[in-house]
Amino acid sequence: MKYKHLKSGTDIRGVALGDNITLTNEIAGDCAAAFAEFLKEKYPDRSLCVAVGHDPRISSPALAAAAVAGLSQAGIKVLDCGNATTPSMFFATRFEGSDCDGAIEITASHLPPERNGLKFFTKEGGLEGKDIEWILSHAETPYKAQQSGAVEPFDILTPYSEELCQLICRRTGKQRPFAGQKIIVNAGNGMGGFFEEKVLRPLGADTTGSVNLTPDGTFPAHIPNPENAAAMQATADATVAAGATLGICFDTDCDRAAIVDKNGKAINSSTLIALISAVVLEEIPGSTVVTDSVTSAGLKLFIEAKGGHHHRFKRGYKNVIDEAKRLEAEGISAPLAIETSGHAALKENYYLDDGAYLVVKLLCKAAQLAAQGKELSDLIADLKEPMETKEIRLNITEPDFRTYGQKVLEDFEAYIAKFGQIETPSYEGVRAVIGEGWILMRLSVHDPVLPVNIESDVAGGVAIIEGHFREFLKNYDKLK
Numbered sequence: 001m002k003y004k005h006l007k008s009g010t011d012i013r014g015v016a017l018g019d020n021i022t023l024t025n026e027i028a029g030d031c032a033a034a035f036a037e038f039l040k041e042k043y044p045d046r047s048l049c050v051a052v053g054h055d056p057r058i059s060s061p062a063l064a065a066a067a068v069a070g071l072s073q074a075g076i077k078v079l080d081c082g083n084a085t086t087p088s089m090f091f092a093t094r095f096e097g098s099d100c101d102g103a104i105e106i107t108a109s110h111l112p113p114e115r116n117g118l119k120f121f122t123k124e125g126g127l128e129g130k131d132i133e134w135i136l137s138h139a140e141t142p143y144k145a146q147q148s149g150a151v152e153p154f155d156i157l158t159p160y161s162e163e164l165c166q167l168i169c170r171r172t173g174k175q176r177p178f179a180g181q182k183i184i185v186n187a188g189n190g191m192g193g194f195f196e197e198k199v200l201r202p203l204g205a206d207t208t209g210s211v212n213l214t215p216d217g218t219f220p221a222h223i224p225n226p227e228n229a230a231a232m233q234a235t236a237d238a239t240v241a242a243g244a245t246l247g248i249c250f251d252t253d254c255d256r257a258a259i260v261d262k263n264g265k266a267i268n269s270s271t272l273i274a275l276i277s278a279v280v281l282e283e284i285p286g287s288t289v290v291t292d293s294v295t296s297a298g299l300k301l302f303i304e305a306k307g308g309h310h311h312r313f314k315r316g317y318k319n320v321i322d323e324a325k326r327l328e329a330e331g332i333s334a335p336l337a338i339e340t341s342g343h344a345a346l347k348e349n350y351y352l353d354d355g356a357y358l359v360v361k362l363l364c365k366a367a368q369l370a371a372q373g374k375e376l377s378d379l380i381a382d383l384k385e386p387m388e389t390k391e392i393r394l395n396i397t398e399p400d401f402r403t404y405g406q407k408v409l410e411d412f413e414a415y416i417a418k419f420g421q422i423e424t425p426s427y428e429g430v431r432a433v434i435g436e437g438w439i440l441m442r443l444s445v446h447d448p449v450l451p452v453n454i455e456s457d458v459a460g461g462v463a464i465i466e467g468h469f470r471e472f473l474k475n476y477d478k479l480k
Contacts, residue, residue: 003027003136006117009445010129010318012136013108013117016059023116025066032070032104033142034135035120039076039102042122046101049077051092051156053084054106055191055253056215059116064106067118068151071104075145079154083215085191085254087354088160090121094350095159107253110225113218119253125350126318161198164360168203171364178367179204182244186235188224189216192250192257195356209242211235224251226258226268226342236264246366246376250355256342257355259362261377269340270296271380274303276344276358278379279365280336281308287333290324292316293428294340294453297438298384305382314428316445317343321351386437386455388462392469394450398478401448408450408476412441419468437461439469450479 006012006023012031014023032052039048052068054060064080071078079098081089089103102122108115120127120135127135169175183205185196193213200207211234212221222230226249239247239260247260249268258268267275277289281303288309291299295312303310313323317339324337328347338344343353346361366376398404413422413430420434429442437456444451452469456462473479 003031003139004133007129007132007136008117009316010127010132011117011119012132013111013115015114016057016063016108016116017114023063025062027139028063028106028118029066029070029073030139030142031118031135032067033074033144034138035102035104036071036074036076037138037143038131038135039122043101047077048101049079049099051079051081051089051098051100051103051154052106053081053089053092053103053156055085055108055217056083056189057106057108057113057116057217057252059114060106060217063116063118067104067106070142072149072151073144074142074149075147076149078149078151079156080151081154081156083191084156085160085194085356086119087255087352087356088156089119090125090350090352090354091160091163092154092156093121093123095156095163097159098154098156105253109253109255110223110228110251112223125352128318157194157198161194164199164356165202168199168360168364172367174367176204178363180206181246181370182206182208182242183246183248183363184208184235184238184242184244185210185213186231186238186247186249187211187213187215188222188231188234188250188252189214189219190224190250190252191215191254192224192248192355195248195250195254195359199356199360209238209244211238219252224249226251226256232258232260232266232268236260236266240264246363248359251342254355255353256344257359258342259359259376261375265377267377267380268342270299271383271385272342272344273338273340274299274380274383275376276338276362277303277308277336278306279361280346281306284333284335287335288324288327290320290327290334290337292320292339292341293431293442294440296386296389296455297433297457298386302380302383312427315339315442317341317345317353321345321353325351384457386457387459388437388454388456390454390462390466392452392454392466394452394473394479396448396450396478397480398448402443404478405443405448405450408479409441409443411475412472415472416468434465434468435461437465439465441469
């Protein structure tokens, strides 16, 4: 299958600019046409309509135009949404004014400017990995109809933003709930600027001091990514400089977000999980929070102290979402699935990883707390954060990296058990508690890499744990 290499989990991704292009406009058109075939099989009795949107990358408009053409040539009606967020594309399948059967967002999220990709949605949500394989295989011989489908321009961000505004007003009981508050946005020159213009300002917030709001596919300030240190520092600096009560940092296509408090302290990764967990557990006591595998030891204690259950699963936002859905199907309440990268999916929002929706939920809680003279950071005041953390990424040079990596993990489990206690169940890799810290080694889902995370609650603890780990590595010449 000539397009197989473009599969990236539940997305299609490749290099769209430069000397080594792997994702061309032609391929985007072929994949869109294959998606049309996919939808025809899924909804055989419907006259189909698909929305197409894109992020501001330099290559995005051309790729989106090719996708629009591919859908139209397959006989599908297309709503061309232009600049749009990934969550707004799913909204296009739910909004009565568009009522699309599917949607495509052209984006590569937080990846470098030369990269790009396609994300697909139906009315049920994002596609699964097997669906992407189906699309890539059928893209090699795309179907073309005798009559082209109509193409219409459509502004999806306005009704999407209005929906968020109405939600905030309902939950706060106010028409301008942020009046008198200063809240800034760092969009990183991605798509997040709409939130400042179409949500915060109409609801009364003073957004003076917001930065990097204009979409620019070269990302001149920094990569839009809540995991990026430069992005979070820029958000913190802007928040403090503006005297704002809260700062918001979005990733490129707005399916992720993080915040900083008035002092410029970042609330992302495990602290963000703790914050939204506290809100959800207050609403749904005793429920389960599903996270990925690299969350801190203090987070588990925090969730349990709030009366919840922590279900630590695999890395990958689709993994945690699917696991939450599985638990729900078994009768276990799992209203929140969230990854340390900032992907947060709530059952109340179709388990869609939507950074803007996450921020809306936190802002509603902030408005409630403000009436009590409190702040969001008060909700996580008792979260025990690690004193030291470290991540190491080992490249596997063996061609059959998956077999080699699995053997390393098996050996590591036997070795590290001499120094600590293996944590079970382990849904991903090997995690062991050593003293007042822990180590996790796992195999990357897609790449020939063994990521290793170490955390300690005492000074010097990481060095001790890493010492055991480095001694283990001496036996493996295929790890660099």
